[in-house]
Amino acid sequence: MSSEGKEVSPQGKFGAPIAGRLEAEPKEPAVTTSVTTPAGRPADGGVEHLDVLIVGAGLSGVGAAWRLRREHPGRSFAILEARAAIGGTWDLFRYPGVRSDSDMFTLSYPFRPWRGEHSIATGESIRDYIRDTAVETGIEPSIRFRTRVVDASWSSEDARWTVRTEVADADGTTAPRTYTCAFLFLCTGYYSYDHGHQPEFGGREDFAGRFVHPQFWPEDLDHAGKRVVVIGSGATAVTLVPAMARTAAHVTMLQRSPSYLAALPGRDEFADRIRRRLPANLAHRLIRAKNVLFSQAFYQLARRRPTQVKKALRDLALKFLEPAVVDEHFTPTYEPWDQRLCLAPDGDFYRAITGDRASVVTRRIDRFVENGIRLDSGEVLEADVVVSATGLDLLAFGGMELTVDGRRVDPGDTVAYRGLMLGGVPNLAFSIGYVNASWTLRSDLAARYVCRLLGHMDRHGWAVAVPTPEDVGTRRPLLDLTSGYALRGAGRFPKQGGRGPWTVRSNYPAELLSLPRADLRQDMAFGPRPPARLVEPVGVTA
Numbered sequence: 151m152s153s154e155g156k157e158v159s160p161q162g163k164f165g166a167p168i169a170g171r172l173e174a175e176p177k178e179p180a181v182t183t184s185v186t187t188p189a190g191r192p193a194d195g196g197v198e199h200l201d202v203l204i205v206g207a208g209l210s211g212v213g214a215a216w217r218l219r220r221e222h223p224g225r226s227f228a229i230l231e232a233r234a235a236i237g238g239t240w241d242l243f244r245y246p247g248v249r250s251d252s253d254m255f256t257l258s259y260p261f262r263p264w265r266g267e268h269s270i271a272t273g274e275s276i277r278d279y280i281r282d283t284a285v286e287t288g289i290e291p292s293i294r295f296r297t298r299v300v301d302a303s304w305s306s307e308d309a310r311w312t313v314r315t316e317v318a319d320a321d322g323t324t325a326p327r328t329y330t331c332a333f334l335f336l337c338t339g340y341y342s343y344d345h346g347h348q349p350e351f352g353g354r355e356d357f358a359g360r361f362v363h364p365q366f367w368p369e370d371l372d373h374a375g376k377r378v379v380v381i382g383s384g385a386t387a388v389t390l391v392p393a394m395a396r397t398a399a400h401v402t403m404l405q406r407s408p409s410y411l412a413a414l415p416g417r418d419e420f421a422d423r424i425r426r427r428l429p430a431n432l433a434h435r436l437i438r439a440k441n442v443l444f445s446q447a448f449y450q451l452a453r454r455r456p457t458q459v460k461k462a463l464r465d466l467a468l469k470f471l472e473p474a475v476v477d478e479h480f481t482p483t484y485e486p487w488d489q490r491l492c493l494a495p496d497g498d499f500y501r502a503i504t505g506d507r508a509s510v511v512t513r514r515i516d517r518f519v520e521n522g523i524r525l526d527s528g529e530v531l532e533a534d535v536v537v538s539a540t541g542l543d544l545l546a547f548g549g550m551e552l553t554v555d556g557r558r559v560d561p562g563d564t565v566a567y568r569g570l571m572l573g574g575v576p577n578l579a580f581s582i583g584y585v586n587a588s589w590t591l592r593s594d595l596a597a598r599y600v601c602r603l604l605g606h607m608d609r610h611g612w613a614v615a616v617p618t619p620e621d622v623g624t625r626r627p628l629l630d631l632t633s634g635y636a637l638r639g640a641g642r643f644p645k646q647g648g649r650g651p652w653t654v655r656s657n658y659p660a661e662l663l664s665l666p667r668a669d670l671r672q673d674m675a676f677g678p679r680p681p682a683r684l685v686e687p688v689g690v691t692a
């Protein structure tokens with residue numbers, strides 16, 4: 151049922167208020183550019199208005215800006231970025247060996263071929279790729295660095311967002327700065343940049359060595375010749391162990407329970423061959439298509455025939471390890487893809503633990519002691535360095551507070567529309583990647599959807615678009631995984647519904663076909679521009 155043209159009550163059904171009166175017929179001709187302050191910063195430091203504000207200059211934000219500029223060259227936009235650098239995740243994480251665990255042909259943008267040698271790439275090369283994309287496409291000057299969005303409030307009367315930010319100097323002192331925009335696009339990732347997930351470990355203060363979290367790797371940490379314990383069994387732990395074992399005296403991965411590990415080739419020979427023979431753009435498209443189909447087929451097989459996939463993963467592990475080791479440390483109790491699957495390129499992790507520089511222990515921690523960690527078995531793992539690879543602290547929308555007509559929006563109470571807008575929240579989209587495929591595949595679909603929606607609004611003269619939840623079906627988590635971090639953070643994130651545009655399909659090929667053709671009017675209400683006095687230039691009201 152389309153709600154376009156319907157008048158909706160000011161209070162949305164799902165807690166969040168929705169735009170006031172939304173009507174059927176456009177009252178004014180289509181608009182494509184800002185009707186307020188022209189793009190550019192007001193000289194007096196007042197409120198700056200832009201057609202679109204993107205928050206976050208990571209993989210998603212830079213990609214969204216590229217799409218927006220291409221599809222809507224007349225629209226003014228800026229990217230507000232809390233940090234002093236481009237790249238988000240790939241600039242923040244600096245632990246030894248940091249790398250992707252999905253292939254770069256799908257993690258890179260469809261519009262800019264991945265030219266790197268390896269399909270599983272280092273964090274540094276991904277950061278360079280994102281930064282080079284922003285520089286080469288001319289997006290970089292639109293980024294307002296050191297600008298943290300504190301809150302955003304929607305006014306239905308003005309049909310615009312007011313976005314309050316804190317701008318930090320190089321020395322860390324902050325000054326407030328306010329923007330307004332017609333459309334807000336949140337590309338803020340999914341976790342807190344300020345802290346990682348840190349469980350309470352009894353006796354931690356007794357430990358005499360260094361204790362580090364991978365999210366904040368100390369530049370001065372030299373682990374050469376040291377005894378290292380890495381707590382955790384996720385992608386970060388699996389990456390850290392072989393990387394640190396190159397120079398450490400010994401690295402022990404201490405896990406509470408086993409995870410699945412896929413030992414796959416680190417180099418994509420098909421990609422190497424194709425790239426030698428075909429023009430870069432065509433090769434990129436072909437390799438991307440191959441990888442999308444392969445990873446989706448593997449995911450579907452894992453969900454439908456878990457026994458077969460468990461056996462295949464076990465067989466891969468048995469190429470490197472004894473059966474007893476696989477049984478004890480690499481045979482999880484959950485099904486493949488209940489949690490994100492970890493990758494060991496060329497079996498690097500398995501190779502490391504077959505040598506004498508690395509090992510795995512599957513036990514619970516009793517407490518920290520002066521010289522290491524005491525296990526529930528009573529044994530002490532001696533350590534000079536303990537790395538707490540215990541994961542991320544999930545955070546929706548970069549921690550900013552959202553209000554709609556004065557009412558606070560609690561992200562955990564909202565329902566996501568097509569996994570990219572929020573029920574009852576006008577002119578706002580967000581970017582969240584797939585859990586079972588490369589992030590960029592979904593974030594690019596989201597950016598394309600936003601551009602399409604803006605085009606539809608232009609054509610019909612609408613200024614407001616708000617998803618109107620009526621019957622969304624049974625709610626469930628947006629990030630559909632049983633991993634600790636996903637379960638811990640589920641309450642803080644929007645939910646998805648159980649029907650129609652309120653669900654997210656963890657299936658890129660299906661969404662690639664459906665989302666660009668989806669009915670923009672389904673469960674969406676549109677509204678006209680506000681009266682003329684509200685679109686007079688601003689810029690002096692700070």
Ligand SMILES: Cc1cc2nc3c(=O)[nH]c(=O)nc-3n(C[C@H](O)[C@H](O)[C@H](O)COP(=O)(O)OP(=O)(O)OC[C@H]3O[C@@H](n4cnc5c(N)ncnc54)[C@H](O)[C@@H]3O)c2cc1C
Pocket residue numbers: 205206207208209210211230231232233237238239240243249250251252257297298299300337338339340341343386542547548549550581583587588589590593
């Ligand atoms: C260690 C690690 C490895 C990963 N490996 C993979 C992988 O192999 N494949 C994959 O698909 N995914 C992976 N991911 C997920 C990863 O986050 C995505 O690949 C992708 O980088 C997300 O991009 P993003 O731009 O959406 O978010 P981010 O990279 O998190 O960028 C968000 C940006 O928004 C900014 N921001 C946040 N809040 C605010 C605010 N209030 N005001 C202003 N700016 C703000 C941040 O400073 C940041 O620059 C990994 C994640 C981690 C942590």
